[in-house]
Amino acid sequence: MNIKELKEQGFRIDQNILLNQFTYTKTGGPAEFLAFPKNITQIEQLLQIASDKKLPITIIGNASNLIIREGGIKGLVLILTEMKEIEVKGNRITAQAGAKIIETSETAYKHSLGGLEFAAGIPGSVGGAVFMNAGAYGGEIKDVLKTVTVLTRQGELKTYQNTDLHFSYRHSLLQDNDDIVLEATFELQRDVATNIRAMMDDFNERRASKQPLEYPSCGSVFKRPEGHFTGPLIIEAGLQGKIIGGAQISTKHAGFIVNINHATATDYLELIELVQKTIWKKNQIKLVPEVRIIGDEAK
Structure with missing residues (x-):
């Protein structure tokens, strides 16, 4: 993999980078290659390069519910935190995989949309939250997810409906098929902003106290x-x-x-x-x- 050439093409990519600087535990060994793709096109190009070089690929979100062993990760590691756009249309919010679920919850509040209050203190990314059906205080991602757009390891773009993902406690189909989450759309309900804020603040106070x-x-x-x-x-x-x-x-x-x-x-x-x-x-x-x-x- 020609790191210098990829950097010249606008990729944020490096070799033998310790992952402890990105994980919430502050632990973890080196990534053989580490890239922060900025868009779907870059992910597709990196997948193709890795396939050509026969390199394994590991996807990481916000690295908040993750332990990386000291021996590190061989092949190509993609951290998707550069892909963090959040868009609101009516009562739906579409967030890219690298957006923080906390920021997505805050965006919902600012648009008087209820349903994501439970996520107000979850430190993960949207992709990670969908991947593991994250939840807290009686709410789970499966309760509000409408669709998720993924890229298969073979480079095919797909859209799953909520029911396609076979959600259960801290589990989704994505843990079984290794598809890469690109963005998720949440369907929420109109509510009074002060009510949403009060619930979010209550959850965060409880979290901080416990x-x-x-x-x-x-x-x-x-x-x-x-x-x-x-x-x-x-x-x-x-x-x-x-x-x-x-x-x-x-x-x-x-x-x-x-x-x-x-x-x-x-x-x-x-x-x-x-x-x-x-x-x-x-x-x-x-x-x-x-x-x-x-x-x-x-x-």
Whole structure:
């Protein structure tokens, strides 16, 4: 891959860049090639180059619910945060994949559109939110998504309707087929702006009071097991406050692992494994990570 030539063509692309500067955990090894495409055309060109060079491709959004192992990621990593336009037409908002879901929620408020209040404090991108059916405080992306436009790994543009995506708790079809989210359209309802603002502020106040926002983290680490809540299970197992390396099970919210002292991805993964083994031994409950874990093991 000719980095110099691609830069001259207007691509933002580099080689052997540490990904810890982009992840919310502040951990992660290097990307062999890292690009920030500005539009669909650039994504299509990069996919073709990667295919010609037989390079694997990894897509990253806002890297908020993500752990990248210390060995980094081989091939081409695309971070879509340059694609962040948000457009409002009537009661619909169309946001590009790299737009922050928080900013999309704020745009809805400014246009007196209700339905995205639950997303007012979710730090992910629109693409990531659709990919994992993000949710909070009783709301989920599936409740408001109308359509999503994707690019398949073969370079085909497709549009999915909500029902095509087989949404379930923290899951969508996109996790199974590897399509690349380009933009999503949300269908919302007219509401009084002050009501929308009040709900958003309430959710954010609750989030700030309960979650360890003062430390780097990957957000909620585990999916909620049916019939249980993860935090209380971890507290009852005596693991709250447990430290491995620079990572700690948060003393504020046991469902979070925070980076308190230059933690590595390995520290995070060892804590995750400890929690899983302990809860299984104590309660016979299998905790499944909500956080996406990618990349190679450290050498």
